[in-house]
Amino acid sequence: MNAPATPPAEAGFRRRHLLLAWLGVCMIAAWLRRGQIAGFTLLDPDDHLRLVQVRDWLAGQGWFDLTQYRIQPAAGLTMHWSRLVDLPIAAGIRVLQPLLGTDAAERTTVILWPLVLLGLTMLIVAKFTSRLAEGNTPLVAALLIAGAPVTLVQFLPLRIDHHGWQILLAGLALLGLLSAEPRRSGIVAGAAMAAWLHVSIEGLPLAVLAGGLLGLRYIIDAAEARRLIAYLGTLVALTLTLLAATRLPQYWLTSYCDAMSPAYFVPMALVAALLWAGSRTPWMASAGARLGLVGASAILGAAGLLLIDPVCAANPFSTLDPLVARWWYLLIPEGLPIWRQPLESAVLLLWLPLIAIPGTWIGYRTAADDRARRDWTTLAFMFASALAIAFLVFRAGAVAQLFALPGAATLALAAIRRAQALKWVLLRVPFSAAVGMLPLPVLPALALNRVSPTAAIPSGGPVGDECDGPIAIAALRALPPSRLLAPLNVGPALLNYTRHSTLAAGYHRSNLAMRDAMLAFMSPPERSAQILRAHAVHYVLICATGAETGNYATDRPGGLMARLRDDKAPEWLERVPVAGASNMRIWKVNWTKAPGGEKAHGGAGTR
16 A cells, blocks of 8 residues: 555645644743743742752753752652753753843743743644644644643643653654654654653553554554564664663663663563564464464563563552552542542543544544545544543543544534534524634633642642742741751752752652651651651741641641641741741751750661
């Protein structure tokens, strides 16, 4: 089956119109974040810490050293993040610094870089939609990202964490899968998936499912071996290249469940080698033989994962301390399944996919030929896979909404054509206008407080200001650089706006430190003093109306947090006045009055 020299809809894809669409969506995004832009207020702990990591790197910390030394000092917290995400942020700051100064360079980069990622993603959406549909469908699909709240929120100004990268790379992988030329298709899709897995291992399920789709194609048609082998070969080769380029050799063979490591790349390499060798034998002429090869390779790959690290094959978060699992992991909505979400959040995730399902069916039914139907089938498979993952992990809905855009655009244009064919103006005009309102920012505006990764599910306490804004925390700069016990969500902001350190922050590799921080807040004051002494904590900070304050105080009414909330601090905690921060309360630890009597001398933590 020969593909045409150019995609059938290429003539309908005008870059200048896409540029205008991008500028329009940028205006929507800037409007949605206008207050935060004015005050340069980052809303997510990951954005705070990402900026801190970039600053540390620019200040001389090594390329290979991802340790955040101001979390759980003095050992520090080794992050599972990727330097690839740091690169454009650091480059933007370094280029603009001589022109604007450091502060303005940071602000400009952090505001504009997410919008650049948005533009690249819209370009990719238009490109992969042009492989499926003609006319204005690619442009409409790209524009509809303005009505995809779970996706758009990851591209708003100040959102510099890795989620935007994941969405872009997912789109690039789909673009590769839709390429007509087998080898190029496999290389592009494999490279995109390898980069995605390096940025975040969360892409692994879709990478495996994409490989399964190509394996099924190979079973049906032996000529598809080129696409499958190119995909797997590129996936393995680039994975190893990125690992070597960003990790020191002593860590290459260390198994981690939250990042690319031998637990994952060894099974991948095994499957790739088996399929490459098997597909070259003369015994693969029948579909049954190819089914046996693909099935055996998949089974051996799964067995390899189980042998190398069974925890990674099950639930990596099962190793969390029970206290941490209850009061941190299970209170992060973005990581929970859809049935654990508020109804509004579920609707905001599902509305676009529900529009896209009939649109995808229309696209398949009206496809011009077998190749076009196969492309729509590929989209439908990836879309359904991403949506199934989103049912289990809410934040995966960003990719599901991305893959919904071609189907949603197809249905929207079909509805407009149907509306314009109506004879009665009283029906034609409002119906056409209603369909045309889909890209408007109404849904994203409603969604910001529902799809924010930082939102916590309250449990027995009020949810309020976490006092992590620049104005509140700026008051702490008057204190000498010190080690603080603070709410987990406030820790990254402390690092961003001050030179202080924090006992723990909300990252799973900080498991034991998070446990100790929770115990310090929830235990009776005598036990809290022992924990603070072990970690050489100098100050204790709470947010009077914060979610963690309410949760800890309600669950343990006799604990330190409850006493601090009620202004009944033990005598060894001395209140420190904080100007202009009514929601923030801070106490200095007076070790001469604390149980034990002597000043703390530090320590790596309690067990």
